[in-house]
Amino acid sequence: MPVLAAIVGAITTGVIYWMIWGGGMEYVSQRLSAGSEQKRRELLSRRRAESEAEARRTALKTLPESRDGAVALMFLVANERGEPTTEQLDLIRSEMRVMLEYGTDIEERLVLARHAVKASPSKTIALMDLRDLLRPRLTRAEFEELFGMLRRVAALHGGPTDGQDSLIGEAERQLPRPR
Helix, strand or coil: CHHHHHHHHHHHHHHHHHHHHCCHHHHHHHHHHHHHHHHHHHHHHHHHHHHHHHHHHHHHHCCCCHHHHHHHHHHHHHHCCCCCCHHHHHHHHHHHHHCCCCCCCHHHHHHHHHHHHHHCCCHHHHHHHHHHHHHHHCCHHHHHHHHHHHHHHHHCCCCCCHHHHHHHHHHHHHCCCCC
16 A cells, blocks of 8 residues: 555656646647637638628628619529520620610629629629619519510520529519519
8 A cells, every 4th residue: 555655656756747747738738628729610600601602692682672682683594504605695685785775884784783792792692682683673674674675685595594594583582573
């Protein structure tokens, strides 16, 4: 029994000396802070990802007019087939000129809407952001014109794809018809 007490005493004394003069306090401090440092990094990483996603949504949220939202919707439909073709861009320009009554600033508005759609994280989020822009401002006639334009863009190049049909259907659900 006295041998066991001597061994425990020697170990305890060694640990105390190591903690005080051998750098044990720094070691324990690093070990304890490593877990909290990892949690802090994860929290900062998650916050950064959330802020980047929110920043990408800003472009659609800051479109100035509901007409710009309609152009962005046409781009969403055109992008569903891949990169918009020259024919699709020409049709969108034509719709902007005739239906949306844009003047000389067609190209600026086209670039603005195209950038806003490309910056959006997903189609669903883009539709939600455009819903807030379009829903309170559309009359029944404008609603019909908007979805007519979307269907014309989708019909280009041999008819709409399944993705374009589902996107237009989702847009109709997100933007209920005005009464």
